[in-house]
Amino acid sequence: MELQLLNTLRDHNPIVFNIANFVTVQDVANGLNALGASPIMSAEVQEAETMVQIAGAVCINLGTLTTTQIDQIRVVGKLANQYHKPVVLDPVAVGAVPYRKKVALELLADFQVDVIRGNAGEIAALAGMDWQAKGIDAGSGQGDLVEIAQACAQQFQCCVILSGPTDVITDGQRVVKVANGTPLFQRHVGSGDLLSSIVAAFAAVSPTDVYQAAQVACLVLAGAGELVASQLTADRPATFAIDLIDRLSLVTVPEIQTIAQIN
Ligand SMILES: Nc1ncnc2c1ncn2[C@@H]1O[C@H](COP(=O)(O)OP(=O)(O)OP(=O)(O)O)[C@@H](O)[C@H]1O
Numbered sequence: 001m002e003l004q005l006l007n008t009l010r011d012h013n014p015i016v017f018n019i020a021n022f023v024t025v026q027d028v029a030n031g032l033n034a035l036g037a038s039p040i041m042s043a044e045v046q047e048a049e050t051m052v053q054i055a056g057a058v059c060i061n062l063g064t065l066t067t068t069q070i071d072q073i074r075v076v077g078k079l080a081n082q083y084h085k086p087v088v089l090d091p092v093a094v095g096a097v098p099y100r101k102k103v104a105l106e107l108l109a110d111f112q113v114d115v116i117r118g119n120a121g122e123i124a125a126l127a128g129m130d131w132q133a134k135g136i137d138a139g140s141g142q143g144d145l146v147e148i149a150q151a152c153a154q155q156f157q158c159c160v161i162l163s164g165p166t167d168v169i170t171d172g173q174r175v176v177k178v179a180n181g182t183p184l185f186q187r188h189v190g191s192g193d194l195l196s197s198i199v200a201a202f203a204a205v206s207p208t209d210v211y212q213a214a215q216v217a218c219l220v221l222a223g224a225g226e227l228v229a230s231q232l233t234a235d236r237p238a239t240f241a242i243d244l245i246d247r248l249s250l251v252t253v254p255e256i257q258t259i260a261q262i263n
């Protein structure tokens, strides 16, 4: 895995244009900034073309969608394709809310995304596979996570990250698993939103190989979280979230390499 991409990202400080949700927007902005990217959030369709032009990549999060935002997303997605800017889609809660699934499928038919990043419930829903999602959480199911991720990637001709205790990253054929992380990620709302935006940041510095970018993003975030958790003496979700921001800014390639659990 090209972990040096972390240093490339810090050297280039790419602009990441986020259509964020209003729950976790500040965590996402601060997480990207700490890592070494330059976040910008916009909800205005009139400035969509400028946003896409100045950005290295776009992250579209469906977490708190509105009809106005869906119209903006459609315009932004098409512009990103036109300007060849990588697009990451975070299909928040499509496994639990049929309206969201319908919207996500319509958007996926309107423009090409490079990476879909969701939990098991979300990726299974998009792939049309059986799963019991629970709100924004992954929920439970019987299916094979690799098969579900591959089916989703093949259906939408893109890379898929199915995140969870082990992140499954696939381009539809090839598969890499990242087993790093900590259960504390699930105790902080928005860990997945941050991962999706970090994927966009790495895609901005690796636009010709977003599969590689997706892998590095998963390892860097999960690795940073694992390092934070190893220093915490108790179950402290708030402290974890704060320390994660610090760790994203301090973590080095050798530190991540030492703990990497990839297969
Ligand atoms: N039990 C766990 N052990 C280790 N790492 C985890 C665990 N659960 C989640 N993670 C990590 O948390 C990050 C976010 O993934 P997750 O699947 O929880 O996203 P999500 O469900 O979309 O979260 P949110 O809706 O809060 O944004 C990933 O980096 C993943 O590796």
Ligand SMILES: Cc1ncsc1CCO
Residues within 6 Å of the ligand: 021, 023, 024, 063, 064, 092, 136, 189, 190, 193
């Ligand atoms: C809690 C919540 N509700 C809509 S989006 C969001 C943040 C996790 O994506």
Ligand SMILES: [Mg+2]
Residues within 6 Å of the ligand: 092, 093, 119, 136, 192, 193
């Ligand atoms: Mg999520």
